[in-house]
Structures are given as C-alpha cells and as structure tokens.
Amino acid sequence: MQRALSVTRAQNFPDWYQAIVKEADLAEASPTRGCMIIKAWGYGIWELIQQEMDRRIKATGHDNYYFPLLIPMGFIAKEAEHVDGFAKEMAVVTHHRLKNIDGELKPDPEAELTEPMIIRPTSETIIGDAFSRWITSYRDLPVLLNQWANVMRWEMRTRLFLRTAEFLWQEGHTAHASKDEAMDETFLALELYRAFSEEWLAMPVIAGEKPAHERFPGADNTFSIEAMMQDGKALQAGTSHYLGTHFAEAQDIRFTDKDGERKLAHTTSWGTSTRMIGGVIMTHGDDDGLRTPPTIAPKQIVLIPILRDKPEDEAVIAYAKALGEALRGLTAFGLPVRAHVDLKPGKSADKRWDWVRRGAPLILEIGPRDATNGQVSFMRRDALREGDKLKSHAMARDEFVAQAPALLAEIQRAVFAEAHARLHGNIRTDITSYHDLAAYFGSDEDGGGFKGWVRAPWCRPAGAALDAVVEKLKALKLTIRNAPLDQPATFGPCLFTGQPGVEEILIARAY
RNA sequence: CGGGGUGUAGCUCAGCCUGGUAGAGCGCCAGCUUUGGGAGCUGGAUGUCGCGAGUUCGAAUCCCGCCGCCCCGACCA
Numbered sequence: 220m221q222r223a224l225s226v227t228r229a230q231n232f233p234d235w236y237q238a239i240v241k242e243a244d245l246a247e248a249s250p251t252r253g254c255m256i257i258k259a260w261g262y263g264i265w266e267l268i269q270q271e272m273d274r275r276i277k278a279t280g281h282d283n284y285y286f287p288l289l290i291p292m293g294f295i296a297k298e299a300e301h302v303d304g305f306a307k308e309m310a311v312v313t314h315h316r317l318k319n320i321d322g323e324l325k326p327d328p329e330a331e332l333t334e335p336m337i338i339r340p341t342s343e344t345i346i347g348d349a350f351s352r353w354i355t356s357y358r359d360l361p362v363l364l365n366q367w368a369n370v371m372r373w374e375m376r377t378r379l380f381l382r383t384a385e386f387l388w389q390e391g392h393t394a395h396a397s398k399d400e401a402m403d404e405t406f407l408a409l410e411l412y413r414a415f416s417e418e419w420l421a422m423p424v425i426a427g428e429k430p431a432h433e434r435f436p437g438a439d440n441t442f443s444i445e446a447m448m449q450d451g452k453a454l455q456a457g458t459s460h461y462l463g464t465h466f467a468e469a470q471d472i473r474f475t476d477k478d479g480e481r482k483l484a485h486t487t488s489w490g491t492s493t494r495m496i497g498g499v500i501m502t503h504g505d506d507d508g509l510r511t512p513p514t515i516a517p518k519q520i521v522l523i524p525i526l527r528d529k530p531e532d533e534a535v536i537a538y539a540k541a542l543g544e545a546l547r548g549l550t551a552f553g554l555p556v557r558a559h560v561d562l563k564p565g566k567s568a569d570k571r572w573d574w575v576r577r578g579a580p581l582i583l584e585i586g587p588r589d590a591t592n593g594q595v596s597f598m599r600r601d602a603l604r605e606g607d608k609l610k611s612h613a614m615a616r617d618e619f620v621a622q623a624p625a626l627l628a629e630i631q632r633a634v635f636a637e638a639h640a641r642l643h644g645n646i647r648t649d650i651t652s653y654h655d656l657a658a659y660f661g662s663d664e665d666g667g668g669f670k671g672w673v674r675a676p677w678c679r680p681a682g683a684a685l686d687a688v689v690e691k692l693k694a695l696k697l698t699i700r701n702a703p704l705d706q707p708a709t710f711g712p713c714l715f716t717g718q719p720g721v722e723e724i725l726i727a728r729a730y
Numbered sequence: 731c732g733g734g735g736u737g738u739a740g741c742u743c744a745g746c747c748u749g750g751u752a753g754a755g756c757g758c759c760a761g762c763u764u765u766g767g768g769a770g771c772u773g774g775a776u777g778u779c780g781c782g783a784g785u786u787c788g789a790a791u792c793c794c795g796c797c798g799c800c801c802c803g804a805c806c807a
Contacts, residue, residue, distance in 0.1 A: 225741095233801085250798090301807095304807065307805075343807095372806080372807090374805080375804080375805055375806075376804095376805080376806085382806070436807065437807090438807075443807095458807060525767075528765095529765095567767070568767055568769085572768060584766075609767080
C-alpha cells in the first residue's frame with residue numbers, strides 16, 4: 220500500500236518521527252546548531268496551544284509578565300543546587316562588540332563584559348530577584364505570574380521539538396505566604412496541565428510526583444504529567460515544582476506577616492513547552508502523517524477544488540469559496556471554525572496528500588458534480604482509509620455545514636479515545652520483582668516489540684539505596700517517571716527490595 | 731563530550747576501494763495527452779561533490795584538520 224510518509228512507524232520509529240516533522244511541514248533543522256525553524260503548520264499548532272493555555276492560566280488568576288533573555292551570570296550562582304543542575308548547559312554572552320582582526324570577524328577583546336550574561340535556561344533567578352524587591356508585606360502575596368518566552372539549554376543531543384537547544388515555553392512563577400498555599404498552587408498548575416493535555420491536545424497523561432533524583436534543581440517537590448508515545452516510551456509533557464524557600468533564602472524574598480514577623484516566601488514554578496508538539500506527533504501520527512486534533516489544527520477543514528482547466532472550474536471555485544465562507548461562520552470548541560479553500564496552483568491529488576500529511580481533520584474534495592448536486596465529498600483524517608483505499612464520504616452541502624462542528628468534536632473524541640486506550644491498556648501491574656522487570660524489558664534483542672509501562676510499589680529508598688535502584692533501572696534503560704497522584708490504600712512489597720511498599724511508581728523508557 | 735556511521739541536484743541515493751569531462755530515480759519547468767482522485771509521453775533546467783589545507787599534470791575519489799547530521803553511550807528541570 221502506498222503511504223503518504225516515506226517510512227512507517229513499524230519500520231523505524233525514530234526515522235518515522237523525523238519524516239513526519241519534515242513532511243508535515245512542522246519544522247526543520249536550522250543553520251544554528253540544535254535550534255529549529257518552526258514552519259507554518261507547526262507554529263500554527265503552537266499558537267493554538269498558546270492561545271488556550273494562556274486563557275486557562277489567566278482564568279486561574281495569573282498575569283503575564285516579560286523578563287529579560289539575558290541574565291547576569293552572578294544570579295544563577297545564588298542557589299547551589301540550581302547552579303549544579305544548569306551550569307553544564309549554559310550559553311554565555313561575554314562581549315558586546317565585534318571587530319575585524321586580520322580579516323576575520325571576532326569578538327573585540329577590548330569589548331569584554333565586566334560581568335558575563337547567560338542566556339536564560341529558565342527564569343527562577345531573575346524573577347526571584349524581582350520578587351525580592353516587590354514583596355515586603357503579606358499584602359503583596361501571593362504573586363501569580365506567567366511568562367511566554369524562549370529559553371536556551373546547550374543540549375548535547377537534540378531532536379526537533381523533543382529536545383532543542385532553544386525552545387519556546389511558558390513558565391509560571393509564584394510566591395506565597397505559606398507552604399500549604401504554595402503546594403496548592405503547584406497542584407493547581409499540574410491539574411491545569413493534565414486537563415489541557417487531555418482536553419486540548421487529546422493526549423492522555425498520568426500526573427504524579429517525580430522521585431527525589433529526578434527533581435528540578437532547587438525544588439522540594441517536582442510533579443509531572445507523563446504521556447505514552449506510540450512506541451511505548453514516556454514523554455514528560457509538563458512539570459510543576461514546589462520550590463520551598465530555597466530561592467527565597469538565596470535571593471532574600473521575605474515579607475512581614477500579619478504577626479509582624481519577617482518570613483521567607485514559598486515559591487513555585489511550572490512550565491510547558493514546544494515539546495508538547497513532539498508529544499502530539501507521537502501520540503496522534505500515523506503512517507500517512509500527522510492527525511492533528513481539531514482543537515489545535517491551524518486549518519480544521521480544507522477544501523480542495525478539483526479543477527481541470529475547463530469553463531466549469533469557475534463554478535467549482537465559487538461553490539468552494541461559498542462553502543468555506545459558510546463554514547467559517549460556524550463555531551467549534553468556542554472559536555470560529557478554521558476553514559481554508561486551497562486555491563494554490565497545482566494538482567489536486569498532490570494538494571490532498573499535503574493536507575493528509577499535515578493532518579487537517581476534514582479534507583474536502585470539491586468537484587463539478589458536487590457543485591452541481593449541492594453535495595460535499597470529504598475524508599476524515601482520523602479514519603482516512605478503509606482497507607487500502609481512502610474512505611470518502613458524501614453528504615448534502617447543507618447537512619455538512621450543519622454537522623461540521625459536531626464532526627470536528629467527534630474527531631477530537633476519537634483521537635483521544637484511541638490514545639486513552641493505548642495508555643491505559645499498556646500499563647502492566649503484574650510485574651512484582653526486578654527479575655520480572657528485566658525479563659519484560661530485557662528481551663529487546665529478540666525483536667521485543669512494543670513495551671509499555673510498569674506500575675509497581677516501591678519502598679521509596681533514599682541515598683545509596685536509591686542510587687542502587689537507579690543503577691538497576693539504568694541497566695534496562697528504564698527510568699522512574701512519577702508516582703501517580705491516585706494511589707491505592709495499601710501496597711504490595713517493593714519491586715526492588717521486597718520490603719513493604721509505600722507508594723506505586725511508573726517505570727518506563729523515556730524521551 | 732566518547733564510540734560508530736554519514737555528508738554528491740529540491741528529495742532519496744549511486745560513483746570513492748583502483749584519481750582522468752558529475753550520475754540515476756523522484757521532484758521541478760515546457761509541450762502534448764489524460765481528467766472523481768498519488769496519471770502518461772517527449773523535451774529541458776538545476777551541483778562551490780559539507781568547509782579548509784595538502785599530495786598530484788589532474789581530487790567527489792588519496793592524506794590531514796574542522797563542521798553538520800544520524801545511531802549508541804554519557805548528559806538531559
């Protein structure tokens with residue numbers, strides 16, 4: 220069977236991922252190492268993610284701010300764990316002028332900065348500095364802010380959307396009078412991400428707390444949402460941190476409480492990034508390209524007029540334009556329907572495959588017969604084929620217009636249901652020992668195939684005992700993703716030690 | 731940053747071992763044919779062979795250095 224992509228998932232999942240990013244016109248590598256050029260379809264998806272995420276962030280009482288890209292180097296040094304976590308991947312700005320030296324353009328040695336700047340890898344330090352000036356009284360709290368920005372981390376190995384040196388994200392930063400309040404905020408953000416991911420990206424996730432060794436540098440608690448990709452690997456799609464008073468101590472974020480005492484503020488931070496697009500690709504993509512969930516499809520309904528250089532072309536174009544106009548007058552997911560008439564010159568078959576690869580949810584092919592009979596021929600991208608053939612539906616024009624929002628909602632439900640079944644059908648709870656874990660994940664060489672996740676109790680060891688567990692998992696290329704928020708009342712024995720378990724964790728291969 | 735691979739037309743790649751005029755398929759352009767679905771025929775255009783230095787009468791090919799990308803590892807809130 221001829222597929223719209225050059226590689227199938229079964230042949231080679233990483234190659235398939237690269238093919239879809241390129242062939243669905245999402246992004247490409249740039250001349251700048253590790254950084255990507257996000258193209259129209261990919262950036263359009265990001266804008267729709269931003270729009271709805273921003274709405275939800277504001278609806279929970281946060282305001283947007285903007286802080287500088289460059290951070291004085293001294294700032295990053297203030298919180299010890301934070302430095303350790305980020306020092307290795309920092310881009311540093313050291314000069315403010317170039318000079319032509321012997322025909323070569325070089326940083327001017329005479330223009331070296333007295334204090335180098337780092338390009339923000341995250342903004343805790345520069346926002347903490349502002350907090351220390353803004354917060355003096357309990358009346359100033361809580362501070363609830365968010366920032367949309369680009370950040371840079373000098374990653375050793377990059378993959379488009381999943382891990383790039385520069386990426387786009389939102390970072391929420393808040394300061395509170397008490398630990399309880401800050402913890403509530405941390406969970407609020409986590410729940411916002413869970414709901415957003417499932418409702419808007421149609422990407423089911425499991426929210427939980429990261430184990431100690433996976434915490435954000437400088438956090439007391441780190442929580443994540445984890446999604447399952449079609450190869451069984453886990454993808455961390457959002458994180459939320461309770462930072463305790465670490466940054467408050469390091470940056471002197473103090474306030475006078477009602478009782479007249481000077482107290483340290485409790486801070487949080489939380490973020491989601493363009494990485495979510497990578498998650499959407501590996502959740503909803505198929506061998507014909509992306510199946511973009513209608514909520515985030517830059518064009519939800521694409522109309523392709525079938526033209527043949529004949530007089531009747533004009534009527535076909537007029538019919539398609541009028542239909543597009545009618546569709547744009549509708550509302551879906553609380554927003555105007557995004558319908559597009561593709562009038563670019565070119566063969567209609569090529570145009571159709573372009574939209575199949577990008578994953579426009581509804582693809583309409585409007586020919587002379589449709590125009591004459593007042594009909595619509597359309598394909599649902601989520602259920603593109605019947606057997607080897609493309610499945611085309613026919614419907615009266617007015618009925619289609621009446622049905623379009625419901626169809627989009629149905630597609631959204633369908634892609635979510637598929638992903639939901641995959642996630643919840645592939646978490647094994649019957650693996651109770653490291654031996655069984657190794658038997659399950661260790662059998663790769665004999666063609667292993669799809670491996671899901673394992674959910675099992677553990678005794679939550681610390682120190683050297685935790686290191687030993689991490690090593691054992693590493694031998695199987697496994698990581699602990701998180702301890703899901705919903706925990707049972709009682710626990711079986713620890714998967715690793717056989718001692719009494721204290722919580723259940725998810726174990727998986729991960730991106 | 732370590733090990734391996736790789737870089738030749740817009741894309742996928744051959745040519746490199748054994749130095750001697752830069753190739754194929756797809757795509758692109760033109761013409762004709764076709765027309766409810768990834769069309770056919772004919773003709774055409776397109777290359778600093780990743781970059782730099784070297785050996786040679788002559789380098790895509792051999793030597794050295796550098797860079798990008800891919801895989802594995804390390805690293806990765």
